[in-house]
Amino acid sequence: MDSNIYEVYQDEIQALQEEIKLLTEKYEDxxxxxxxxxxxxxxxSKESFQREMQGDSKGQECPSDLKVQLESLETDLSFLMKxxxxxxxxxxxxxxxxxxxxxxxxxxxxxxxxxxxxxxxxxxxxxxxxxxxxxxxxxxxxxxxSGEDSGVSKFVSSVEEHGNLITFFRSLSTYAEWYEHRRRTFLHFKTKYPEVVTLPEGLQGDYIVLRNPKLSGFELMIVWKIHMDKEGSTTPVLDLLTKVPEQVLEQKMARVGNVPAQFRSMVLLLGIEAAMENLIKVVK
The missing domain is CATH 2.20.200 (Outer membrane efflux proteins (OEP))
Structure with a gap:
């Protein structure tokens, strides 16, 4: 064979090899x-897969072990999500x-x-x-x-700095659970006592306002913060702010000044929901 023809073939083979290599790398990516x-x-996708299996088996059921495995995976996934x-x-x-x-x-x-x-x-x-x-x-x-929550912002910055994904997921789960619990609690009391409870910032806000329709100017504000420190520890913090007209204080509500302290004591003794319920009933 002529050496020139041989070299041409060699060049073509080498070019094809390079092209195959590039395509392989692209395919892997x-x-x-x-x-x-x-x-x-x-x-x-699950329904489509089941229809295909039924068609391939001509009306026969999927193998029992495959069904058990699929159900087990679905159960595990549902449990982890909850x-x-x-x-x-x-x-x-x-x-x-x-x-x-x-x-x-x-x-x-x-x-x-x-x-x-x-x-x-x-x-x-x-x-x-x-x-x-x-x-x-x-x-x-x-x-x-995370809104304007400076605690969450500082925590996120710390996680980004140290690259600690485990801490992020673990702490976010706890924080988000309290966040969701607060939202559902506010919704519950707004639905149950619509004439007393108002949500100026909606369900995503961190406070609710209690008003007695018969006492003009009388308000109690329950503030429910969810504090997260730099390490990711989450703590619910509740307080009570009062707005009472002077004439009411002089007449029947002389002890209103002690209500915030009493509310905080009720939270520790009865829990958040029971303390809020008792306070709402008093205002009502």
Whole structure:
């Protein structure tokens, strides 16, 4: 064979090999793009899968072990969602670097915990040695709607600085649970005592106002803060503010000044809901 023709073939083979390599890398990146679908999309996929299985088996039921496994997974997922309040709506990852003992992936994750939504973006560095595999989170960025809560903002900044995702999820679950509990409690009392309870900032606010329709100018404000420190510890803090006309104080409400202290004592003794209920009944 002529040497020139041989060299041409060699060049073409090499070019094809390079093209195959590039396509393979692109395919691997696409394969690493993972998406977690919503609950509605999961249910639709499940129904479609069941129809296909029924069609393939010509009317026969799915294997019992497959049904048991599917039901078990659904039960576990439902339990975890109820226990933690988390629902993940999307997640994707992309490999930025990969060598023999080092892998760097970029992750994007969004979801909600009860009624609080969040978005995360971070890089995951994985180092592999003969003894173990170690991982580290870097370039962590967190976006969440926490309003003007400075405690939450400081906590998020601390988590971003240290790249501690476990602390973020654990603390967010506790904070969001108190947040949801406060929202439901306000809704309960607004529904039960609409003539007494008002919500100036809506259900997402941190206080409710109690008014007696028969006493003009008389108001009690129950303030319910949810304090989160820099380490992620969450504590509910309740207080009572009073607004009472001077003539009422002089006549029948001389002891109103002691009501805030008495309310705080009731919270410690009876719990938040019972203390609020008793106060509302007094105002009513």
């Amino acid at each position: 696409i394969q690493q793009e993972i998406t977690f679908f919503s609950e509605e999309e999961i249910l639709k 226990l933690t309040g988390f629902q993940f709506t999307s997640h994707s990852k992309k490999t930025l670097e990969k060598t023999g003992d080092r892998t760097v992936q970029k992750h994007r994750l969004s979801g909600s915990c009860y009624s609080l939504s969040f978005q995360l973006e971070f890089q995951l560095l994985e180092m592999q040695s003969k003894e173990k595999v170690s991982t580290a989170v870097t370039d962590l960025s967190i976006i969440m709607k």
